[in-house]
Amino acid sequence: MGNYYSDLTPDFKMREIRFNSIKAYSYDRTIKDELKKETVGKDSLMEIYECMLMIREFEEMILKLRTGAYECIKDYEYRGPTHLSIGQEATSAGACSILNISDYITSTHRGHGDSIAKGYFAIRQMDDDVLRERCPECKDMKGGELREAVMEDHVFRTIAELFGKESGYGKGRGGGMHIFDFRVGHLGANAIVGGGVPIATGAAMTCRIDIDKSKPPRMLCCFAGDGAYANGVVLESLNWACQDQFTNPKMTSIVKGLPIVYCVVNNHFGMTGRADGEVTGVDFLARRGAGFDLENMHAEVVNGMDAMAVRDALQRARKIIEAGKGPVLLELNTYRYYGHSLSDPRNEYRTKDEEEKWKQVDPVFVFRKRLLEEGIFSGKEIETIEKQVAERNAKAARRAVDSPDPDPEDVIKYMYTDSFSEKVPKPYQKLDPKGPEPKVKRGSDGQINYRDAIKEGIVEEMKRDARVVLYGEDVADYGGAFKLTKGLLEYFGRGRVFNAPISEACICGTGVGMAMTGYRPIVELMYMDFALMASDQISNQAAKWHYMTGGNVKVPMVIRCSVGGGKGYGGQHSQSLESIFCHIPGTYVAYPSNPYDAKGLIKTAIRDDNPVIFVEGQLLYGMKGVVPEEEYLIPFGEAKIVREGTDISLIVWGPAVQDAIKAAEKLAAEGLDVEIIDPRTLVPFDWTAVEESVKKTGKALVVSQCVDIGSYTGEIVSGIVERCFDYLDAPVLKLGAKNGIAPQAHTLEKAYLPSVEDMIAAARRLV
Numbered sequence: 051m052g053n054y055y056s057d058l059t060p061d062f063k064m065r066e067i068r069f070n071s072i073k074a075y076s077y078d079r080t081i082k083d084e085l086k087k088e089t090v091g092k093d094s095l096m097e098i099y100e101c102m103l104m105i106r107e108f109e110e111m112i113l114k115l116r117t118g119a120y121e122c123i124k125d126y127e128y129r130g131p132t133h134l135s136i137g138q139e140a141t142s143a144g145a146c147s148i149l150n151i152s153d154y155i156t157s158t159h160r161g162h163g164d165s166i167a168k169g170y171f172a173i174r175q176m177d178d179d180v181l182r183e184r185c186p187e188c189k190d191m192k193g194g195e196l197r198e199a200v201m202e203d204h205v206f207r208t209i210a211e212l213f214g215k216e217s218g219y220g221k222g223r224g225g226g227m228h229i230f231d232f233r234v235g236h237l238g239a240n241a242i243v244g245g246g247v248p249i250a251t252g253a254a255m256t257c258r259i260d261i262d263k264s265k266p267p268r269m270l271c272c273f274a275g276d277g278a279y280a281n282g283v284v285l286e287s288l289n290w291a292c293q294d295q296f297t298n299p300k301m302t303s304i305v306k307g308l309p310i311v312y313c314v315v316n317n318h319f320g321m322t323g324r325a326d327g328e329v330t331g332v333d334f335l336a337r338r339g340a341g342f343d344l345e346n347m348h349a350e351v352v353n354g355m356d357a358m359a360v361r362d363a364l365q366r367a368r369k370i371i372e373a374g375k376g377p378v379l380l381e382l383n384t385y386r387y388y389g390h391s392l393s394d395p396r397n398e399y400r401t402k403d404e405e406e407k408w409k410q411v412d413p414v415f416v417f418r419k420r421l422l423e424e425g426i427f428s429g430k431e432i433e434t435i436e437k438q439v440a441e442r443n444a445k446a447a448r449r450a451v452d453s454p455d456p457d458p459e460d461v462i463k464y465m466y467t468d469s470f471s472e473k474v475p476k477p478y479q480k481l482d483p484k485g486p487e488p489k490v491k492r493g494s495d496g497q498i499n500y501r502d503a504i505k506e507g508i509v510e511e512m513k514r515d516a517r518v519v520l521y522g523e524d525v526a527d528y529g530g531a532f533k534l535t536k537g538l539l540e541y542f543g544r545g546r547v548f549n550a551p552i553s554e555a556c557i558c559g560t561g562v563g564m565a566m567t568g569y570r571p572i573v574e575l576m577y578m579d580f581a582l583m584a585s586d587q588i589s590n591q592a593a594k595w596h597y598m599t600g601g602n603v604k605v606p607m608v609i610r611c612s613v614g615g616g617k618g619y620g621g622q623h624s625q626s627l628e629s630i631f632c633h634i635p636g637t638y639v640a641y642p643s644n645p646y647d648a649k650g651l652i653k654t655a656i657r658d659d660n661p662v663i664f665v666e667g668q669l670l671y672g673m674k675g676v677v678p679e680e681e682y683l684i685p686f687g688e689a690k691i692v693r694e695g696t697d698i699s700l701i702v703w704g705p706a707v708q709d710a711i712k713a714a715e716k717l718a719a720e721g722l723d724v725e726i727i728d729p730r731t732l733v734p735f736d737w738t739a740v741e742e743s744v745k746k747t748g749k750a751l752v753v754s755q756c757v758d759i760g761s762y763t764g765e766i767v768s769g770i771v772e773r774c775f776d777y778l779d780a781p782v783l784k785l786g787a788k789n790g791i792a793p794q795a796h797t798l799e800k801a802y803l804p805s806v807e808d809m810i811a812a813a814r815r816l817v
């Protein structure tokens with residue numbers, strides 16, 4: 051038993067459990083006070099103002115585009131989302147004004163402001179060399195002229211993305227709701243409400259462990275709306291971020307809470323209705339900080355209409371985080387002046403009077419007034435910057451309209467990357483063993499089982515590359531529900547092999563965040579059925595970010611999940627769901643059917659730069675086979691001819707392969723020579739092997755343990771018909787599990803899964 055647990059003793063002493071208090075609106079300084087205290091410089095004040103103006107100008111441009119009132123591009127008809135953040139500028143500018151280039155943010159569908167602000171303050175921090183790197187066309191410029199050109203380029207790339215242009219940040223693939231810029235630490239806006247929060251949490255895990263002592267410590271600012279704080283995955287993330295294992299010295303050598311600030315951008319409206327008074331039970335969302343940590347997460351409510359108050363809270367958050375006491379939760383209380391989008395007239399859920407009251411505390415005008423009244427800047431200085439911002443936006447908008455659209459030929463370009471971890475960067479080649487290596491024992495015949503083959507592949511890859519980490523429910527001390535990872539903790543240590551809360555969405559989402567920021571997580575989902583709990587993080591996040599960023603980010607992660615079918619575990623622990631993930635563009639799907647393939651494929655999965663769903667058959671865990679001790683990889687997209695034959699092509703994967711072999715042997719006795727093809731990876735799929743076989747045999751049967759309706763087997767059937775129609779002597783058949791729910795009763799489950807006899811019957815039908 052791990053020495054970090056103390057014995058549980060029954061203790062029912064009467065007591066009272068208290069939560070710490072949460073401060074609200076504690077900021078009360080003037081700008082002059084700030085200058086005197088040197089918490090801000092005059093330049094920074096102008097930067098904050100300029101940044102807020104840039105956001106407003108950008109958002110008002112969208113507003114005017116709808117009526118043709120944006121003069122310089124009157125000829126352009128904008129189509130696409132219009133989630134404006136006018137009124138919320140202080141949250142973006144105030145927060146980003148304290149971030150370093152190397153700090154990260156994540157944002158939301160209403161995230162143009164966050165994106166503009168993160169880029170703006172990063173550009174203000176860049177020296178001339180870095181500026182030139184960002185903008186190769188500006189290579190002959192320097193100083194102020196260079197910075198201005200790069201700033202204009204930032205606005206241009208943002209507008210170009212909004213307009214779906216090839217020169218946009220995401221080459222027009224993601225659009226405004228998925229805006230990002232990894233070069234300045236913007237990890238992406240998310241159009242799935244709450245979807246970015248576990249990703250941010252995972253990126254913060256990277257910041258916590260991946261420390262370069264020559265650089266300032268990194269932190270993450272996660273912007274998400276008030277609506278998102280009702281979402282399960284967001285609450286899972288708060289729980290995740292507060293885990294004891296990050297700060298318990300018995301469990302980690304990096305005693306440091308997660309360096310993340312959860313910024314709740316509380317504009318008081320979800321989509322087209324209010325949360326408080328109806329669909330939530332609290333007055334302040336900062337209360338969400340209680341309940342996950344013994345002393346509360348450090349939480350505050352902040353006046354989000356005041357950039358200086360936001361900045362002050364973020365400065366405090368940074369100190370807390372640098373002291374190792376993260377995470378922090380800040381509720382930034384603000385208001386959006388327009389509807390959810392421009393098609394929302396907003397009169398059903400709020401009054402004009404209410405809007406007017408908020409406009410009285412407008413972040414841009416009030417800040418301007420304070421700068422003037424406190425004598426920080428003259429009217430002329432302010433007007434100069436206002437003019438510059440408007441002209442810059444207009445110029446960038448014109449340029450964006452005139453820039454080329456993506457080529458329709460490239461519609462699916464960037465869906466996958468061809469890249470692969472060829473060489474491990476030097477700092478990650480170092481192995482730091484904490485105990486004995488978990489060596490897999492071979493029998494005298496050189497055989498090991500499927501479970502150990504996967505384990506051996508994982509160990510080899512983790513030894514090769516320190517960026518590979520492994521986590522999931524009880525995978526560390528216990529070795530996972532199926533003991534596949536037993537011994538890895540003792541060898542690699544808890545920094546690389548650790549247990550996760552029972553939060554499948556967060557397990558996958560944090561994996562996405564770690565992968566985006568340079569790590570290569572292997573995450574384990576105990577049963578494939580539970581992948582449905584994480585379906586957004588797998589299908590909308592892991593799968594899509596490479597494409598949505600025009601190939602600018604890679605998500606090299608492996609999601610291991612096992613299929614429990616055949617054990618009498620019933621409807622929620624037995625499903626073969628690989629077809630679902632084959633339907634989601636952006637993920638690879640591998641399903642080894644034997645120990646040799648299992649080792650070779652897991653190693654490839656770990657080195658591949660795409661997200662891979664790695665399916666394991668629980669009934670195969672005990673299967674033995676000869677597996678070389680030395681290194682080998684099995685390329686994705688290369689099927690295996692399990693048995694050569696001339697009469698029927700039987701395409702089959704997973705545990706059904708063994709049954710197919712038995713069926714082929716029986717059919718051989720009847721004089722039917724079956725060729726068995728195991729694709730090994732369903733995505734990418736080896737069409738060449740299947741085509742060659744079917745052209746030879748003229749008959750095809752496709753078998754899997756997926757429920758027949760909507761199964762990937764149907765996709766293969768249609769592909770065969772399309773490719774081999776002239777060679778076919780019979781209809782192509784498919785066989786799967788019955789169109790029902792996996793039953794518990796042995797008799798029923800036997801009838802449910804495709805059997806050897808079913809395969810024989812189908813083959814006979816073909817001839």
Ligand SMILES: Cc1ncc(C[n+]2csc(CCOP(=O)(O)OP(=O)(O)O)c2C)c(N)n1
Nearest residue numbers: 160241242243275276277278317319320321
């Ligand atoms: C998971 C999910 N459910 C519903 C929606 C539709 N939707 C888009 S924005 C929105 C409201 C989000 O509210 P909040 O998080 O407060 O952000 P805000 O729009 O106020 O900035 C909803 C429900 C969505 N995009 N994602």
